[in-house]
Amino acid sequence: METSSNPFPVQPTGFLVGSYIALILYGLHLTQLHSYLSRYAYDSFRTRLLVLWVFTLSTFQVVIIITAGWKYFVGGLSDGGKIWGEFWDPLSVQDGL
Secondary structure, rough: OOOOOOOOOOHHHHHHHHHHHHHHHHHHHHHHHHHHHHHOOOHHHHHHHHHHHHHHHHHHHHHHHHHHHHHHHHHHHOOOOOOHHHOOOHHHHHHHH
C-alpha cells in the first residue's frame, strides 16, 4: 500500500470492521422500526414522520457504506491497492449522518 497525503486514508481492516458494525446496527434499527410501527401506529403524524425520516437517513448511510465497500474492495483489487490511499467524498457525508 502506498503512502498518501490524505489526512484520513481508509484502512482496509478498520473499514471492514466498521462496515460490519454499521450493518448490524442497521439491522437493530429495522427491528426497532418494526416494533414501533406495530405498537404505536396511532402516534401523531409528526412523530411518525420523524421516525421515518431517521430511518431514511440511516438507509442512506448504509447505501453509502455498501457503495464505498464495493469501491474500495472490488476496485482496490484491480488497481493493486492504490485506492486505499484515497478518500471518497461521500464518506464525509456518511460520517455526518
